[in-house]
Amino acid sequence: MERVLARYAAHLPLTTRQICYALLSDDGLAKQERTYKRLVELCGMARRSGRIPWNAIRDDTETAAEPVAFTGVVDFQQAQLEAARAYRLDRQAGQPARIELFCETAGMVPQLAAVAEPFGVPCYSGSGYNSLPGKRGAAHRAAEGGHAAVHAVASQMMSSASRSRTNANSGSASARPATAAPPPVCSARR
Template sequence: MDQVLERYTAQLPLTIRQVWYSLISDGVLVKEERTYKQTVELLGMARRSGRIPWEALRDDTEIRAEPLAYEGPDDFRAGLRRAALEYRLDRQAGQPVRLEIVCETAGMVPQLVAVADPYGVPVGSGSGFNALPAKRGAALRAAADGHRAVRVFVVSDWDPSGVHLFSALAEDVTAFAAVDAPGTEVVFERLAVTEQQITVHQLPTAPQKASDRRSFSGTSTTQAEALPPDVLADVLKTAITSHRDMRVLAAVLEREEEERRRLLQSLGFDPDAG
């Protein structure tokens, strides 16, 4: 487990299933439900003992809303400075295509954000995006964006559920766009997992569940978490940059930095202070 976390330091936090699949690929474990449960237990003990950092793994079991509060005026002023330092423009401005990313597994979202955030590309979880209001929201964003073409990258399992997620998103968002953003091109592209990736990276597979009778063209199933995190990061970065004009992005970043410095100065902060 330590070697897996060290190998994917740049992609932390990982989900427990990603650690499990990495151990399977390394030949340490066999792909059985009992070994997954053992991995859950071992990772839990490792975190409790302090052997691995709590932040190294992604947890999605807690939903918490914390009221915003300050220790006093100085803390509030420090908050203003942090906010000014985080000032940024729309980094998709001026690009020919607006990009979005949807990931079926919520636990993988932070890894995708780490790749997409420098380009200003939003990432959503499939569980949240699959609701009708969220699908219509995608169409409304397209309409508000001046009918610029939209491309949505999808990361989902290669199984009936993941394939259905992709097709349902594409069909519903396209239908909503026809009403709310007529004339806007909305394209959905499956980034992972694909049959080619399964073959190239020799990903672990499992038979389709007999109880799931939805249409599925594959002969076996594979979870998106089976794809090595660094490979997924490379796939996503390549997909994003292939649709970016880097000169336009560089100009936006230059303006962003200039405005950030002016904002800090207007608030009485030294823009060159560490």
């Protein structure tokens, strides 16, 4: 786990699921629900003990809705100044097409957004490669904006090594020889 966090230090925080997939690819972990549950327990113990930094792992299960409030007029003014500093025009305004970046899992959105945000490209998770709500949302945004849309899809495929181990663990006769993990796949649709 520490080796994975060190390798992806520039992309922290990672989700426990992302750590699990890296370990599946690296160490030959069995792709089983109990393996994942044990990793969740180990990550929790490592965080609580201080062995790994608390903020190295992102937990997307907590949802909060806090009201916007200020401690006083000065706090409100500071918030307005910060909003004014963050102001920027839509970088895709006036273009014949808008680019949107999609990924399979919500856990990938922060890493992709860190790369795409400077270019004004929004990132979305469809919570599955072929998400119907994700497609519907994209269609509505394109229709409301009156423009064509270019959708780039970033997908992390399971490595051949992981497939081989998974097949071998399940007793499948179709195990392939282990090879290096392929890079994320990116395809564009218009």
